[in-house]
Amino acid sequence: MTTSIRPAKKALAPSAPVKTTRAGLTEIVAPYAYIAPFFVLFAIFGLIPLLFTFYVALFDWNPIGEHVFVGLDNFTRLLQDGRFWNAARNTVSIWVLSTVPQLLVALVLAHLLNHVRLRFAVLFRMSMLVPYITSVAATAIVFAQMFDRDYGLLNWLLGLVGIGPIDFIQSVAGSHALIAVMITWRWFGYTALLYLASLQAVPRTIYEAAAVDGAGNVRQFLHISIPALRPVIVFTIVTSTIYGLQTFTEPLLIARSAPSTCGPIRQCQTLTLFLFEQGFTQFKFGYAAAIGVALFVMVVAFAALNYFLSTRTRPERA
Amino acid sequence: MTRTTPRSGDRLRWWVYALLVLAAFACVFPLYWMFVVATTDTAAATEMPPRVVPGGNFFHLAGLVFSTVPFVRSIVNSLVVAGTIGLGQALFCALAGFAFAKLRFRGRDALFLLVVLTMTVPTQLAIVPQYMIMSSLGWVDTLQALIVPGLANAFGIFWMRQHMTNAISDEILQAARIDGATTWQIFWRIAFPLVRPAAFVLGLIGFVYAWNDFLWPFVVLKSPEMYTVQIAIKALQTNFNIDLGLAMSGSFLATLPLIVLFVFVGRRMVAGIMDGAFKG
Numbered sequence: 270m271t272t273s274i275r276p277a278k279k280a281l282a283p284s285a286p287v288k289t290t291r292a293g294l295t296e297i298v299a300p301y302a303y304i305a306p307f308f309v310l311f312a313i314f315g316l317i318p319l320l321f322t323f324y325v326a327l328f329d330w331n332p333i334g335e336h337v338f339v340g341l342d343n344f345t346r347l348l349q350d351g352r353f354w355n356a357a358r359n360t361v362s363i364w365v366l367s368t369v370p371q372l373l374v375a376l377v378l379a380h381l382l383n384h385v386r387l388r389f390a391v392l393f394r395m396s397m398l399v400p401y402i403t404s405v406a407a408t409a410i411v412f413a414q415m416f417d418r419d420y421g422l423l424n425w426l427l428g429l430v431g432i433g434p435i436d437f438i439q440s441v442a443g444s445h446a447l448i449a450v451m452i453t454w455r456w457f458g459y460t461a462l463l464y465l466a467s468l469q470a471v472p473r474t475i476y477e478a479a480a481v482d483g484a485g486n487v488r489q490f491l492h493i494s495i496p497a498l499r500p501v502i503v504f505t506i507v508t509s510t511i512y513g514l515q516t517f518t519e520p521l522l523i524a525r526s527a528p529s530t531c532g533p534i535r536q537c538q539t540l541t542l543f544l545f546e547q548g549f550t551q552f553k554f555g556y557a558a559a560i561g562v563a564l565f566v567m568v569v570a571f572a573a574l575n576y577f578l579s580t581r582t583r584p585e586r587a
Numbered sequence: 588m589t590r591t592t593p594r595s596g597d598r599l600r601w602w603v604y605a606l607l608v609l610a611a612f613a614c615v616f617p618l619y620w621m622f623v624v625a626t627t628d629t630a631a632a633t634e635m636p637p638r639v640v641p642g643g644n645f646f647h648l649a650g651l652v653f654s655t656v657p658f659v660r661s662i663v664n665s666l667v668v669a670g671t672i673g674l675g676q677a678l679f680c681a682l683a684g685f686a687f688a689k690l691r692f693r694g695r696d697a698l699f700l701l702v703v704l705t706m707t708v709p710t711q712l713a714i715v716p717q718y719m720i721m722s723s724l725g726w727v728d729t730l731q732a733l734i735v736p737g738l739a740n741a742f743g744i745f746w747m748r749q750h751m752t753n754a755i756s757d758e759i760l761q762a763a764r765i766d767g768a769t770t771w772q773i774f775w776r777i778a779f780p781l782v783r784p785a786a787f788v789l790g791l792i793g794f795v796y797a798w799n800d801f802l803w804p805f806v807v808l809k810s811p812e813m814y815t816v817q818i819a820i821k822a823l824q825t826n827f828n829i830d831l832g833l834a835m836s837g838s839f840l841a842t843l844p845l846i847v848l849f850v851f852v853g854r855r856m857v858a859g860i861m862d863g864a865f866k867g
Binding site: 277292295296299300303304305306308310311313315316317319321322325332333374376378379381382384387391392393394395396397398399400401402403404406407408410411412414415420421422425431454457458459462465466469480500511514515517518521522523528541544548549554557560561564565568 | 603606607611613614615617620621622631637641679680682683685686687691692695701702703705707708709711712713714716717718720735736738740741744753768771772774795798799802805812815816817821822825830831835837838841845846848849853854856857860862
């Protein structure tokens with residue numbers, strides 16, 4: 270995303286002398302008509318529901334029954350609800366466990382993929398994108414099987430070296446690790462390609478000069494690649510925050526005995542899954558909306574933090 | 588794809604390849620494993636040590652998938668949804684991108700800023716009112732509930748605007764204008780053909796995303812004949828949780844079309860994703 274929001278130079282003027290004929294009018298409204306579909310769709314299916322969430326959260330809202338105004342009751346209940354804090358903890362835990370390894374692995378891979386004499390480069394890049402085209406649902410099913418306590422490949426391998434078996438689904442730490450592995454698997458290759466694209470914009474002369482000065486692979490990585498990548502690193506932290514806070518499908522699909530709570534003790538229920546449980550299995554729309562508002566506040570808080578980070582790092586771009 | 592940055596030392600060390608092969612293996616192995624389990628019967632799927640080569644049970648399990656859920660129907664549903672979304676995004680985002688890049692109109696820059704800002708709004712957490720809106724439109728348990736909201740998106744507009752700006756000179760457009768072409772003709776005859784490769788990749792990404800989407804279809808679809816493939820494999824997993832091979836077989840069949848697609852267009856997808864990325 271190179272371009273800023275500056276207007277394109279020498280944009281096309283509306284067709285020469287515009288008369289108030291029907292054809293002339295068509296030409297005047299044409300640009301608005303071209304951008305309208307997005308704005309209409311976003312308003313109806315994005316913005317209005319978002320604003321409406323704040324409204325519904327003030328009600329005891331049964332989808333087929335009464336709507337009773339309860340003020341901030343849903344929020345006070347939410348703050349005292351252990352299940353909410355549990356879900357919030359799980360969400361943050363899974364987010365950290367999945368983001369940190371994902372970005373580190375992607376950084377190293379991007380650096381390796383950027384070698385000028387690398388053979389089979391296209392093949393490597395394509396294989397990095399295979400997890401990205403695999404659906405989360407299929408991913409969750411296959412990983413849950415590979416990590417299964419009794420019949421899983423991983424526990425069999427661990428058994429060979431005398432560890433385990435580990436129950437990756439029924440335990441808190443295990444289930445978080447399993448979900449984090451799935452998210453990491455899905456995104457590390459894609460992120461590596463984003464980093465690689467940025468690295469390719471770094472002039473080769475900088476690396477050559479560093480090599481002449483005796484900087485090896487590792488020092489080039491730390492002192493050239495990492496600073497050059499800082500803006501895109503911030504970008505990927507932002508996007509992985511937005512995705513991470515909305516993790517839903519993986520926890521829903523790994524605990525088959527109690528999907529909407531991700532297991533009997535809610536060991537891996539995330540906030541979005543808690544929202545789903547309250548809204549679409551308990552049909553407490555008001556309470557679910559309150560969870561949505563809480564999630565929104567979290568996202569805004571993280572976004573503010575990220576904004577702070579990105580403005581702080583801007584001078585590095587030079 | 589130009590490669591511009593050499594490293595110190597001309598020969599690549601073996602460990603560079605070793606790490607890359609390891610990463611590639613990690614990316615591909617779960618799909619292979621999916622296939623292995625999808626071809627073994629339940630007894631073999633639970634035997635220790637696990638079998639690492641495919642068995643001969645693939646067609647039996649695949650047949651079971653098709654007979655336990657309306658799988659053909661769900662593949663058709665997914666094709667309709669993902670295909671329409673892919674085409675819609677390519678067209679509507681190209682149109683909007685063209686307007687923002689090449690047309691002059693009042694409020695243009697402010698509106699484009701607005702488009703960019705919408706990318707930071709986490710609309711997914713508004714799923715309860717979204718469901719209520721679909722309910723009042725009478726769209727619950729229909730495919731248009733999945734299709735219509737996905738027809739245009741902010742990222743696509745941003746992306747197409749960039750390609751429109753880079754790919755088309757204003758001189759050509761001015762010349763067309765002088766020759767009396769309408770704005771629509773300029774878009775359809777000149778601008779769109781020039782950015783068709785970018786629109787193709789955008790449509791492809793939209794297709795993959797829609798094919799794989801889970802949360803929203805899971806909430807909004809009720810009856811099995813409306814299921815997309817992702818919801819169908821969830822149904823397989825729920826109803827037959829004893830037979831591991833069945834869910835795996837469904838997952839494999841749901842992923843197979845994308846793998847086939849990827850073999851043909853993966854290269855362009857990689858280039859497209861890297862092209863749309865930050866460049867320093």
